[in-house]
Amino acid sequence: MWVPVAGLPPLLALSALTRGGRFCILRFGAARRKDVLAGNRRGLSDIHPQLLSNVGFGKSSSRVYRCRSEIKRYITSPRLAETLVQILQGKGDASQLILECNPGPGILTQALLESGAKVIALESDKTFIPQLESLGKNLGGKLEVVYCDFFKLDPRSRGIVTPPVMTSETLFQNLGIEALSWSKGSPFKVIGILPTKSERNTLWKIFHDLYSCTSIYKYGRIELNLFITEKECQKLLANPRTPNLYQALSVLCQIACGIKVLNKLPWSSFETYTTNGQLEKQKHRELVEQNMCLIQLTPHRDLFTGNLTPFNYDVFFHMLRQCFMKRNAKLVDHLHSLSPIDALHILKQIKKNKNVKVIDMYPQDFHCLFETIECSEEDTCKWLYDDFMEDVIL
Amino acid sequence: MSALGWGRRAAGLGRALWPAGRPRVLAEEEAFGGVGGHRRSSSASPCEQDRRKDWGHAELLEVLQARVRQLQAEGVSEVTVKRVVVARAPEASSAQSPGKARAGAEGAAPKLSGRWAQKLDKEQRLMQKRKQRLEGRLQKRERTLAWQRQLRVEPRLLSGRLANQLQRWEQGAARSPWEEQLARLLQEAPQRLSGDAAKASAVRGSDVRLEGQRQRLLSFFECCLLTGHLPLAHHVLVTHHSRSRQQRLLTLAMYNMVMRGWAREGSFKELVYVFFMVKDAGLAPDLLSYAAVLQCMGRLDQDASTVRRCLKQMAQDGLQLQGLFTAVPLGEGERAELLRAVRKAEPTFSPPPPPPPTPQLNTSPLLREVYAKQGCPVSYPRLHLPLKKLQDLFQQQLRVELATTVTVQSVEKAQPPTEEVLHARKTLADLRATWETALYQELQETKASEARAAREGRPSLFPYLCLLSEREFVGLLLQTLQALPAQGESLLFLAHELGLRVFNRHIVQRKQLSKQVQVLEQHYIKYLHLLASDTQVAERCLPRQWWEALGMPEAPHEQPWPVSVLVQLGKQLAEVLVQAVQMPGSLAAPRGPGSLIPVLYHVYSFRSFRQIGILKPHPAFTQLLEAAAERTLTFESTEVPMLCPPLPWTSPHSGAFLLSPTKMMRSVEGTQQHQLLLERCPPAQLHGALDALTQLGNCAWRVNGRVLDLVLELFTDKGCPRLGVPAPPSEAPRPPQGRQTPKSGLLPDLSPADKAEMRRELARRLKVAREMQSLRADALCRLSLAQHLRHRVFWLPHNMDFRGRTYPCPPHFNHLGSDLARALLEFAQGRPLGPHGLDWLKIHLVNLTGLKKRESLQARRDFADQLMEDILDSADQPMTGRRWWMEADEPWQALACCMEIARATRAPDPAAYISHFPVHQDGSCNGLQHYAALGRDSVGAASVNLLPSDLPQDVYSGVAAQVEVFRRQDAEQGVHVAQVLEGFISRKVVKQTVMTVVYGVTRYGGRLQIEKRLRELHNFPQEFLWEASHYLVRQVFNSLQEMFSGTRSIQRWLTESARLISHTGSAVEWVTPLGIPVIQPYHRDSKVMIKGGIQSLTFSSSGDTSQKPNTLKQKNGFPPNFIHSLDSSHMMLTALHCYRKGLTFVSVHDCFWTHAADVAVMNQVCREQFVRLHSQPILHDLSRFLVKRFCSDSRVSKSVWASRLLDTLLSVPKTGAFDLEQVKRSTYFFS
DSSP states (O other): OOOSSTTOOHHHHHHHHHOOSSOOOOOBOOBOOTTOOHHHHTTOOOBOGGGGGGSSSOOOHHHHTTOOOOEEEEEOOHHHHHHHHHHHHTTSOTTOEEEEEOOTTOHHHHHHHHTTOEEEEEEOOGGGHHHHHHHHHHTTTOEEEEEOOGGGSSOSSOSOOOTTSOOHHHHHHHHTOOOOOTTTOOSOEEEEEOOSTTHHHHHHHHHHHHHHTOGGGGGSOOEEEEEEEHHHHHHHHOOTTSTTTOOHHHHHHHHHEEEEEEEEEEGGGEEEEETTSOBOOOOOHHHHHOEEEEEEEEEOTTTTSSSOOTTTHHHHHHHHHHHHHTTTSBHHHHHHTTOSSOHHHHHHHTTOOTTOBGGGOOHHHHHHHHHHHHHOSOOSOSOSOOGGGOOBOO | OHHHHHHHHHHHHHHHHSOTTOOOOOHHHHHTTTTTTTSOTTOSSHHHHHHHHHHHHHHHHHHHHHHHHHHHHHHHHHHHHHHHHTTTOHHHHHHHOHHHHSOOOOOSOOOOOHHHHHHHHHHHHHHHHHHHHHHHHHHHHHTSOTGGGGSOOSOOOSSHHHHHHHHHHHHHTTTSOHHHHHHHHHHOOOOOHHHHHHHHHHTGGGHHHHHHHHHHHHHHHHHHHHTTOHHHHHHHHHHHHHSHHHHTTOOHHHHHHHHHHHHHHTOHHHHHHHHHHHHHTTOOOOHHHHHHHHHHHHHHTOOHHHHHHHHHHHHHTTOOHHHHHHTSOOOHHHHHHHHHHHHHHOTTOOOOOOOOOOOOOOOOGGGHHHHOSSSSOOOOOOOSSOHHHHHHHHHHHHHHHHHOEEEEEOOSOOOOOOHHHHHHHHHHHHHHHHHHHHHHHHHHHHHHHHHHHHHTTOOOSHHHHTTSOHHHHHHHHHHHHHHOOTTOEEHHHHHHHHHHHHHHHHHHHHHHHTTHHHHHHHHHHHHHHHHSTTOOOSSOOOHHHHHHHHTOOOOOOOOOOOHHHHHHHHHHHHHHHHHHOEEEGGGTOTTSOSOEEESEEEEEEEETTEEEEEEEEOHHHHHHHHHHTOOEEEEEGGGSOBSSOOEEEEETTEEESSSSOOOSBOOSTTOOHHHHHHHHSOGGGGHHHHHHHHHHHTOEEEEOHHHHHHHHHHHHTTOBGGGTBOOOGGGSOOOSSOTTOGGGGGOTTSOHHHHHHHHHHHHHHHHHHHHHHHHHHHHHHHHHHHHHHTTSOEEOOEEEOTTSOEEESOSSSSTTSOHHHHHTEEESSOEEOHHHHHHHHHHHHHHHHTOOTTSOHHHHHHHHHHTHHHHHHHHHOTTTSOOGGGGSSSHHHHHHHHHHHHHHHHSSSGGGOEEOOEEEEEBTTHHHHHHHHHHTOHHHHHHTTOSOOSSOOOHHHHHHHHHHHHHHHHHHTTOHHHHHTTTTOOHHHHHHHHHHHTTTOOHHHHHHHHHHHHHHOTTSOGGGHHHHHHHHHHHHHHHHHHHOHHHHHHHHHHHHHHHHHHHTTOOOEEEOTTSOEEEOOOBOOEEEEEOSTTOOEEEEESOOTTSOBOHHHHHHHHHHHHHHHHHHHHHHHHHHHHHHTTOOOEEETTEEEEEGGGHHHHHHHHHHHHHHHHHSOHHHHHHHHHHHHHHOOTTTTTSHHHHHHHHHHHSOOOOOOOOGGGGGGOTTSBO
């Protein structure tokens, strides 16, 4: 939901743009805090009211596949595939349903199928599809191949959805998968490799979906098994003891999911293809030296039993983003622009010192802070946030 | 080494050029007994310095060291004295005399010989005198203001030589008067130019930032002068000068400004200090500097010889004495003093007479007839109001503008004042009283802290905060608070708005103080004689000509503050507001503690990785405002139409509102380039634009009361979105309790998925509610203004955008708005319908319904006759009858037209019926009309009605038909998409794309448009959307190519030229056929950041000329902008000729309005002028201009781009064979 003309009520925006005489269009810029993480600073530029339709959720679906420089990694070693199957199956039952994202040449797919699992392969690259389909035929119907990009399910912009971008509704309807209630668990598992270039954005999208119970999470507490870079993995696991890596995503992740690091592999275990299916020479040494982690994210069953629900999760998101924009500041300073409730009173309730800094707060503390404000006695106004300021991510 | 040698040679050359018998009256030679003969001891020119190096380097060092010691000894008294004087800047006392500071705990003074020693001796003898002088100075200073005492006066010079000179002069001041020293100083050659050049190239990278800082600094000095803080300005100048890093920020303009300030006060000593700094900075004084010096001499009544010396030096610097009086803008008094000084030296001198106001004539061939004295008869229209009435209206408008704001009764339905309402109003009133005091205090504290910052040498906001009284600032802030929307306002926007308001108020106040208001009043009354209905003037002429003949002295126009200053000031004020305004916590939570809580909160919103600061009122405050239901709206005086005829435009910055500054050309905020271009234009060249704007603004309007009644009835009731009347918030799908009480969202028995669904529903509702609310607020503004202006006559002053398209200045209520807004307006001046007026009314009505677009005029009129019953019914019972009007394309205008027709037909003699109703004539796809005429495309011209024809042609249908032809061919050849598309190609599918092609839509954008249309077709197989839209957009472009071959090649030529021009590093510029210079303000974004305070603000501007042009925008923008500059030229020509014929004429770009009786005349003028315009060799003129502008520069022409550019520019596209004269006979060209 994109609000037209950033930060301006339409009336005044209008008057500013059509005003007579002495001035015309001023462009509205964004604030910038000094100690924003470098990673967050990348997209920081100014907002141009005229061009707004293009920012925000950005790529309309029709444009997504214009950019062909995307590099994808695939598992090509049968031995690695074996190991992964063992890890995934564990002691669980062998005939479960597994959603494999971008299987590529299908090495892991084959191993999974051989272990007895049912597999749905969501492949976003058309070149691999015939190969996968023939694999399915050989192994007798336990494989379904769909031309679909898992990481771009349910785009937020409401452009036309053309494959490989799909809505989860059509996808699961076609596959005949029924939603399970939150407490029941998940109808399938997901395994895949996070797209290298947009790792962080994809993670944000995943947590948005998780907290709002939309997209795949509408179908239950889906367990994700994802390969991500070691760096990003460390960030997800960070807490005040590793302040340099600690960020809003860490809090979101640790509050929402149980995290297990299942395996760690050097980058060289994978093969990199450009999207045309060509084998890519590994040029970037720093990438080559990086390790990949396989992590398992299982949403907590009791995530929504408190006051944090899909109804108000966006306030929680907003709170975290604001706090981590100026992470070395005192929490009390942030509270002033978050809630009109007396900040010291809140701190007392969550049993924190008034000098506590943002990076000293553990994920649980943030959760507790949110719940405290949400439960506070004051009726009229708990948060200064409203939908007008809705966060826009991705 | 070579540099040194060169220096010597050059110096030698310089000496050789000096007149032989040049008198050398040298201050220190007198003071020190003339030791050293003609060789000046402290050197004035580089050559002598060099020579000294040769012969006396060692000795010099020795002497200097000794002098240091000596000064240290004597300095005890001085330094202590100075500590008192410069208490706040202790470093300054040491900085003042660098010689002193460079300490030497060296041995005792060795025995010295030569003239240096003698000089030292001499100085020791002067010690006593100096002490006395210092003590005297101290006493004098103590009498000055307390804080001024801490300001620095003496500069610290970076050049040691100059510093010595200065010091000695200071010491010798008792005997040698300051002005002599100045004369000496004048002879100093600027010496650091080369060094500066090197530095300049080094800092090239940070040019933009530097330029921004300079602007801010200059603006600071100017503001200091305005508010009488000259010593402060001087202090900041000195502080900056003494730090080499900051010195590069200083420009000659700043030194000149401070000097001029001192000259006005007649403070010669400070002036000389500044002059020292000018020299020290290596700048060459210009006319302004000399004007200041001479003016000061005039004030102090200096003797002739000094003045003469000064004049002489001026001549040597290559500056003309006459120039002082012609090229320097001077006030009356300044001029007199300057003349007095000059007369001392040259008693016979008389300043050149001011250039006679020669009525310069515009020479454009297009305008020859407009300005012809003879030939066709002139019958300029007059207003229908008598002089007395107009004078009265002027007084009303003047009062409004002096008050700077207008309070208007809201048209929202009045609530009966219940207990609750009264209580809320009382609470609010009490709170406001407290806030006033709090704001007052906070402002004073801010002012004090800014003053401290200035005293530390920073160009702070202090002088700006002195521009208005605290009371006015408080009023402004409270007004801002009142108008803050419930969901908050971006801090940047708020800050900019506040800054602008302060600027406007300041300008109005200055005009008031400088007695300009009285002068304006006298002239305006005389001006009204031209317009009033009951006056006679000797010669009929245009309003601008009349105004110029009245000889109103042109007020020096105020340079607007740089955007960064505006925003900085605004942010400071916003911070004051946030800090000061508080309310009891009990308002928010009745049970809560009794402490005070802030009313405004600074919160953030995130847009992806961008963060936007927002000021948001506490919900309790919003509730209080709602509860109090105060029924007033406050507008700035410039947001409201004028109550008297606007001032005629006489220059790019004077016209329109009486006092509030208005620019003739608006552009992206912060851009100066177009203003510079306009100012550089010979005045006569702009006459066409000035007169056209004046004429559009001179149209008197009134509110259509009956329509307003009906609209208000709907508005205060339930609204009617279908008719463009927004519904009240009560109609909005309001979420039961909103986010603030998400109890419903917390129900434990709901599953997370249900809650997610609830959230989505809530968000949907909130969005709808918010949109409704903003529409409602917009309509409330417009209708309240309409209600306010009911029963009045008002005017809409006009200005134009950077391409020459005209717009009314008041934003909320004007004829450019929606159907509803247009229906509320009619001409204040009536005209009898005449024999054909009624027919035109009927045709206009049918046009408004949009029903008979493809029928002839005759058929449209007959259609109206058939419907007469419905029309009369609509007019009589608009809300209760058959409501035929509601089905029209433009319902409200149709209704107004129905009413007018009803009145006219029922009048005893319809031809004599006085009609106020504006009738429109629309160009059919005006952009393509201009392209077709430019390219002389026969097929295209026919399809956009440039050719006479019995029925109106429709270009969209034409294109659709052509696309269908292509499709059929492809389908036969087995192209699958073409087969799928069978039966789907219609006018509607292609319309938007064809329309926007003129405005530069690309294939990409065109495909999206077509995709949207196809999606709306229910039976279209959606899986082919992408393919089909892709195919169609290609065919549309091909069809256009087929029909408008000339057009496409012109478009390509323009685009390619713009691309190449942009690559050579310039922004595209051209001159419209009427002579308006146009420059495209598209540059790469430059960012300006304002740090500090509650939030750092960053804004980017694309108008920064120091940045490289943005090639993409330059190239995509050129074709549409060029066409717009043509259509605006056509409109202006039509306007001017209509005015000459006595018609009332206004326009909405390509839609021309006039009285029903005059439609035929206007149509004729419109066609004639179109033909005239396009008979000019427009493209060849453009090509010539571009070649001259961009290819003549020898420096640039070496590049590859330049030669390609020249080739492109010279190959002007060929045109077709269309005969332009046919347009004159085309009925449906504008219809």
